[in-house]
Amino acid sequence: MRKSLSKKNSLFILMILAIIVVITAVYHTHKDLPEGLSYEGDVHNVKDVRFLYDLTYKGQDGEQKYEHHIFDTILQRIEEAEDFIVLDMFLFNGYYKKDMGYPELSESIAEKLIAQKKKNKNLKIVFITDEINLTYGSHKSGILKELRENDIKVIFTNLDPLRDSNPLYTAVWRVFFQWFGESGEGWIPNPMAKNAPDVTLRTYLELLNLKANHRKVFVTEKTAIVSSANPHDASGFHSNIAFETSGNIIGDILESEQAVIDFSGGGKLPVYTSVKEKGPIKVQVLTEGEILKHLLHELKKTGEGDHIWLGMFYLAERKVIDEIDKAADRGAKINIILDPNTNAFGNQKSGLPNIPVSEEIMEFGSNNIEIKWYNAGQEQYHAKMIYFERGKKSLVLGGSANFTRRNLDDLNLETNMKITAASDSEFIKGVDDYFNRIWNNDGARFTLDYEENKDKLTPFKYIIYWIQRILWFTSY
Structure with missing residues (x-):
């Protein structure tokens, strides 16, 4: 009788603890963000x-x-x-x-x-x-x-x-x-x-x-x-x-x-004195989830005659990947340069997430999408930038945010800048020259063809990638 009660008490305690863990998980994944995060600045x-x-x-x-x-x-x-x-x-x-x-x-x-x-x-x-x-x-x-x-x-x-x-x-x-x-x-x-x-x-x-x-x-x-x-x-x-x-x-x-x-107890920052605004280039600061909102908006309005250039350390956010696929179906040409994710500060890495993600993107079967790997050694291709080449006006979005759930879904703190300028402006020409130089290996072997890393995707890595996606237990 005493053993039976002890067993019931243990099960009851375990059940209570499990409920507390579940409530804790739900609350801390859905709680309100501190005021001022997910910020959209003025243009x-x-x-x-x-x-x-x-x-x-x-x-x-x-x-x-x-x-x-x-x-x-x-x-x-x-x-x-x-x-x-x-x-x-x-x-x-x-x-x-x-x-x-x-x-x-x-x-x-x-x-x-x-x-x-x-x-x-x-x-x-x-x-x-x-x-x-x-x-x-x-x-x-x-x-x-x-x-x-x-x-x-x-x-x-x-x-x-x-x-x-x-x-x-x-x-x-x-x-x-x-x-x-x-x-x-x-x-x-x-x-x-x-x-x-x-x-x-x-x-x-x-x-x-x-x-x-x-x-x-x-x-x-x-x-x-x-x-x-x-x-x-x-x-x-x-x-x-x-x-x-x-x-x-x-x-x-x-x-x-x-x-x-x-929310970190640091006091007050200096105040900037506003100046009269003038100039042909539009700039805007975006943080956290606002980066994703603007990114998806720009992808959705991209189609025939447009050209997307993407240089990225981590690419894994499903909403972004889906919109890349749709933009390609609408006729946009898309060139993607990725870090192979095989090195971190001199230590070997598994190639996640970019190697399995790139395989998925290539399986879309669109002739409008091309992928290359940055020819990284002991360093990383740590860029986080997308460039929409469009007629007379082009747009660039970049900063600290990788295109992943952790960086775009109001989890990490991130800051990006969104810039819209004439396609013949010095700024846009500089971005355009940057991408074309490393894509076309102008003067050096900056990038490798997609096939050169394709064989690094093993079934085991793909399983790990999917487990991480399902459980959200990942660094990206």
Whole structure:
């Protein structure tokens, strides 16, 4: 009798716990976003937009070549700032495999910020970042500590108010493990790199939530840069893109960043003084789910006579893939350049999601779609940009957001810029030249034909890809 009661009590407790886990999962995947996220800025008219890019490739002589402009520009803009500098950067650390010879990007940015602050004591500098640089609280960051010691405000994004992207796992973590914290004497190798501090098991448990402030934004009172590039040493050789402009879009970016600070306890950002708008180019800042809304809108209005160019690190969002298929059926020509997803900071990767996704796209059977792989070595093709080539007016959308559920469905924090300009403008010509150069291997072997990676899709990888899609337990 006592055993029977004990068994019933155990089953009852398990049932209650299961209900709590389910309720937790449903709530945290559907809760309201913090105010100011999924932001759609006003459309602004500007005279000029600069297209910046980093390219790493092998030249015709077989030697590694670097055409890197993004952080050189940011370093210069730091020196030019007089009133304020606001950065929101996902990865900002020097953790990497020491034998890889990566450039010291994070140290260069930190030194320049500190030097400019010392030069101008009234300059307000705010650095917003993600707790991944502390491996989620398991250790301190010397470089960020140095910024704080020099009167530069450092704000770590509070990720808890964001929606959970891996509900089956995160609900269990929230109910049973989050209460134990992450700090303490680490004993497990850091997932960031061998030279990063060891971490606790509790850190790994939080890491698996895969939640992030993934933005890459730099603004001063004079300029705004939205990018796909991280000031992170191990990302220093990646191929990336960025857009730079000025004017009232600076105020919109500050407003979108204030929203992050408001739920992260960081105070108030500087205020941008509006200027009179004029110019032939239209620019707009978009964050989170608004990026997807605008992307789908542009894909749906694309058809015969239009040409889509897509350069992407991760492509996996089903709504986007479906609209690419439909645009091709309507007669649009589509050229896609993808990273092979086989390398991350010197470590081998499985090729997910791009290898199985590319196979699906090719199975659409449309002669209007072509796919190539960026010829990446130990670096990544980390671009996140789509270009709609259309008659007299063309459009570019790019920034931090991969075209995946995690980056487009109000999960990660993301910032993109949408730019509409005359097809014969210097900006559009620059984007057009960029895509044609790497697609046609002008001067180097930038891209490989689709067939060169086709055999890397094994049945096992495809099964893993589908399991990840169904369970949402994935990093993309």
